[in-house]
Amino acid sequence: MRFQLSKPTNNKQRRNMETQGKVITCKAAVAWGAGEPLVMEDVKVDPPQRLEVRLRILFTSICHTDLSAWKGENEAQRAYPRILGHEAAGIVESVGEGVEELKAGDHVLPIFTGECGECRVCKRDGANLCERFRVDPMKKVMVTDGKTRFFTSKDNKPIYHFLNTSTFSEYTVIDSACVLKVDPLFPLEKISLLSCGVSTGVGAAWNVADIQPASTVAIFGLGAVGLAVAEGARARGASKIIGIDINPDKFQLGREAGISEFINPKESDKAVHERVMEIIEGGVEYSFECAGSIEALREAFLSTNSGVGVTVMLGVHASPQLLPIHPMELFQGRSITASVFGGFKPKTQLPFFITQCLQGLLNLDLFISHQLPFHDINEAMQLLHQGKALRCLLHL
Numbered sequence: 001m002r003f004q005l006s007k008p009t010n011n012k013q014r015r016n017m018e019t020q021g022k023v024i025t026c027k028a029a030v031a032w033g034a035g036e037p038l039v040m041e042d043v044k045v046d047p048p049q050r051l052e053v054r055l056r057i058l059f060t061s062i063c064h065t066d067l068s069a070w071k072g073e074n075e076a077q078r079a080y081p082r083i084l085g086h087e088a089a090g091i092v093e094s095v096g097e098g099v100e101e102l103k104a105g106d107h108v109l110p111i112f113t114g115e116c117g118e119c120r121v122c123k124r125d126g127a128n129l130c131e132r133f134r135v136d137p138m139k140k141v142m143v144t145d146g147k148t149r150f151f152t153s154k155d156n157k158p159i160y161h162f163l164n165t166s167t168f169s170e171y172t173v174i175d176s177a178c179v180l181k182v183d184p185l186f187p188l189e190k191i192s193l194l195s196c197g198v199s200t201g202v203g204a205a206w207n208v209a210d211i212q213p214a215s216t217v218a219i220f221g222l223g224a225v226g227l228a229v230a231e232g233a234r235a236r237g238a239s240k241i242i243g244i245d246i247n248p249d250k251f252q253l254g255r256e257a258g259i260s261e262f263i264n265p266k267e268s269d270k271a272v273h274e275r276v277m278e279i280i281e282g283g284v285e286y287s288f289e290c291a292g293s294i295e296a297l298r299e300a301f302l303s304t305n306s307g308v309g310v311t312v313m314l315g316v317h318a319s320p321q322l323l324p325i326h327p328m329e330l331f332q333g334r335s336i337t338a339s340v341f342g343g344f345k346p347k348t349q350l351p352f353f354i355t356q357c358l359q360g361l362l363n364l365d366l367f368i369s370h371q372l373p374f375h376d377i378n379e380a381m382q383l384l385h386q387g388k389a390l391r392c393l394l395h396l
Contacts, residue, residue, distance in 0.1 A: 059188055083162060148160060202342060209288070289313045310337070
């Protein structure tokens with residue numbers, strides 16, 4: 001796959017020098033209530049405080065996590081007004097006190113789950129949920145002082161943050177532990193996908209499930225994350241990948257991602273796991289739940305082989321929900337786990353993965369189904385909500 005080099009940013013760097021240390025007024029898409037259309041309005045963005053970075057967002061897209069938060073599916077996580085968004089790419093406008101690894105003009109990815117590099121989680125192999133900067137959907141203010149950096153332009157009312165990032169804004173303030181510097185020659189519009197969905201899916205296949213060559217895989221939900229799992233499974237040499245989705249329009253993209261067998265649950269009264277067993281005798285070695293459905297999670301678990309089956313949960317589930325598994329079923333040799341950001345440590349492991357993608361290991365173009373200007377964000381939300389888009393890349 002071919003990439004165009006990013007354009008020089010000299011003009012942007014000059015503008016950065018004019019705004020450093022000052023409040024910036026810019027456009028943002030603000031959520032004022034569950035399910036209400038996002039309001040494109042002027043907001044004030046404060047300068048970064050200690051160990052914080054202010055970014056100019058150039059590209060952002062909408063993930064199902066954003067969609068879930070916009071709908072207000074988890075009542076305890078509701079907070080308004082709020083700026084959603086977490087999959088993006090941009091340029092550093094300014095840095096706060098104590099930030100040494102970043103400077104104005106750097107090309108970066110905001111990452112919704114951070115890496116401080118000092119806590120016991122960051123120092124442990126195989127763990128990626130930093131004790132201080134891990135993803136937390138309940139968090140709505142900055143770590144430094146417990147306050148917001150966003151305010152309404154009319155009455156200076158605080159606007160809450162989302163998933164450490166809040167990228168549905170032309171400018172945002174983020175903890176430096178949640179910002180990854182990338183090569184300025186890398187195409188930001190492409191690698192913005194690696195700040196969430198693609199990394200989550202591929203990493204689940206590689207880091208969490210550790211798919212082995214010639215193994216079999218079932219993927220429940222063929223959105224961007226599900227297709228990323230398929231790409232990861234294909235890269236690992238899986239012998240057969242089964243895709244399950246109620247939307248047959250997704251099957252063609254599934255074929256491009258390496259899926260060879262498809263199941264539409266609506267086409268038969270037979271349970272999905274029974275149909276998987278008809279394709280793979282005894283069940284698959286690995287299954288991935290990417291739909292945010294308790295029923296899909298149950299079927300994914302039962303689709304795996306009794307003895308070696310591994311199920312990885314990736315979907316965002318509404319609350320309150322409990323695992324649809326009896327404890328005694330775990331004695332049958334099947335296991336279940338969940339994954340955040342594909343198990344990647346964002347600062348120490350993601351750079352190599354980005355390089356692998358740009359060398360052609362994965363087809364990033366597959367995931368960008370639509371591109372729209374930022375002011376059409378509500379149209380982009382509806383495209384995803386209606387199942388018509390994988391990723392709609394918004395240009396700010």
